[in-house]
Amino acid sequence: xxxxxxxxxxxxxxxxxxxxxxxxxxxxxxxxxxxxxxxxxxxxxxxxxxxxxxxxxxxxxxxxxxxxxxxxxxxxxxxxxxxxxxxxxxxxxxxxxxxxxxxxxxxxxxxxxxxxxxxxxxxxxxxxxxxxxxxxxxxxxxxxxxxxxxxxxxxxxxxxxxxxxxxxxxxxxxxxxxxxxxxxxxxxxxxxxxxxxxxxxxxxxxxxxxxxxxxxxxxxxxxxxxxxxxxxxxxxxxxxxxxxxxxxxxxxxxxxxxxxxxxxxxxxxxxxxxxx
Amino acid sequence: xxxxxxxxxxxxxxxxxxxxxxxxxxxxxxxxxxxxxxxxxxxxxxxxxxxxxxxxxxxxxxxxxxxxxxxxxxxxxxxxxxxxxxxxxxxxxxxxxxxxxxxxxxxxxxxxxxxxxxxxxxxxxxxxxxx
Numbered sequence: 001x002x003x004x005x006x007x008x009x010x011x012x013x014x015x016x017x018x019x020x021x022x023x024x025x026x027x028x029x030x031x032x033x034x035x036x037x038x039x040x041x042x043x044x045x046x047x048x049x050x051x052x053x054x055x056x057x058x059x060x061x062x063x064x065x066x067x068x069x070x071x072x073x074x075x076x077x078x079x080x081x082x083x084x085x086x087x088x089x090x091x092x093x094x095x096x097x098x099x100x101x102x103x104x105x106x107x108x109x110x111x112x113x114x115x116x117x118x119x120x121x122x123x124x125x126x127x128x129x130x131x132x133x134x135x136x137x138x139x140x141x142x143x144x145x146x147x148x149x150x151x152x153x154x155x156x157x158x159x160x161x162x163x164x165x166x167x168x169x170x171x172x173x174x175x176x177x178x179x180x181x182x183x184x185x186x187x188x189x190x191x192x193x194x195x196x197x198x199x200x201x202x203x204x205x206x207x208x209x210x211x212x213x214x215x216x217x218x219x220x221x222x223x224x225x226x227x228x229x230x231x232x233x234x235x236x237x238x239x240x241x242x243x244x245x246x247x248x249x250x251x252x253x254x255x256x257x258x259x260x261x262x263x264x265x266x267x268x269x270x271x272x273x274x275x276x
Numbered sequence: 277x278x279x280x281x282x283x284x285x286x287x288x289x290x291x292x293x294x295x296x297x298x299x300x301x302x303x304x305x306x307x308x309x310x311x312x313x314x315x316x317x318x319x320x321x322x323x324x325x326x327x328x329x330x331x332x333x334x335x336x337x338x339x340x341x342x343x344x345x346x347x348x349x350x351x352x353x354x355x356x357x358x359x360x361x362x363x364x365x366x367x368x369x370x371x372x373x374x375x376x377x378x379x380x381x382x383x384x385x386x387x388x389x390x391x392x393x394x395x396x397x398x399x400x401x402x403x404x405x406x407x
Contacts, residue, residue, distance in 0.1 A: 004306075008301075009301050009305070020294070026289045027333045027335035033360060034334060043353045055368070059369075077379060162339065265383065266386070
């Protein structure tokens with residue numbers, strides 16, 4: 001298998017390298033990719049959509065269909081992870097561990113056993129438990145609010161600076177994942193439960209598609225944000241800018257929800273009791 | 277010699293991506309462990325993403341955010357001054373989708389491990405044939 005793999009890889013690589021002879025040179029402004037439709041986007045974005053960031057306007061306006069279905073793909077991936085991994089909650093609770101905070105003694109509760117421990121003195125711990133690092137815990141605790149604030153800024157300011165729904169959504173999702181890694185999965189679940197993360201991704205897709213349907217209902221084409229001018233006290237060009245913002249919020253919610261949802265399913269193997 | 281050097285300078289970026297892509301392809305073909313195959317798939321995706329982004333580069337151009345502001349006089353935009361936004365848009369979505377597909381692949385790997393108690397391809401195939 002190894003030699004066969006090397007032969008295949010060598011052949012494919014040779015074909016690809018020989019094909020590069022016909023490719024445009026690196027950094028060529030006259031390369032075919034930069035000639036047909038992209039100059040139009042760059043020249044018209046400011047006057048047609050009032051969005052200076054061409055990436056945002058192409059993403060959400062000129063190529064809105066593409067982005068809408070990409071969001072749907074992400075949602076489908078989240079659902080697939082859920083369906084593959086999630087196990088139904090059992091009638092009898094699984095065996096679990098509690099640790100006495102003061103003495104450090106750990107108790108193991110048998111399957112189905114019930115306990116009434118004062119939770120101020122006992123904390124639930126994972127079966128493979130290592131003491132938390134004090135510095136990491138504290139630093140992450142103070143860092144996470146700022147990370148989330150930055151994520152919101154990236155979503156909201158995507159019109160004028162690098163950013164947008166995808167990037168901001170990933171930053172927001174990463175902040176929750178950081179909480180889970182630095183503390184425990186239970187802490188993250190308390191902040192953002194399974195239902196919320198599972199609700200965020202379809203709601204995000206719904207906001208995106210709903211904006212399109214709203215435009216359709218107002219007598220314009222699907223995802224033609226110009227239609228919003230009839231609802232908002234702005235002209236058709238600014239209405240496009242606001243429509244893009246609405247859609248970006250939807251994308252951000254979908255991406256954040258799905259990232260956190262996939263992580264929780266993977267980290268706890270669908271059990272949602274313990275994990276990274 | 278001159279010609280050969282200029283060929284290298286013009287095309288070396290593509291050769292880097294092809295090398296990366298072949299590393300990923302080799303991992304997908306030859307590695308025995310399923311997680312290593314998934315990592316190979318991710319390297320392959322990254323190579324494609326790099327290739328796309330590099331096609332948008334224009335020499336002497338800046339990021340595709342049109343110069344704007346209250347005091348900047350509105351003038352005609354020259355497309356040669358800004359890099360091509362189209363590959364960036366396509367890859368922006370592709371990066372997030374690749375993370376999502378990576379999640380699904382890892383979920384399937386977890387399921388396979390539950391069923392066969394192994395992630396090695398030959399051991400799994402042995403068990404399937406033995407059943």
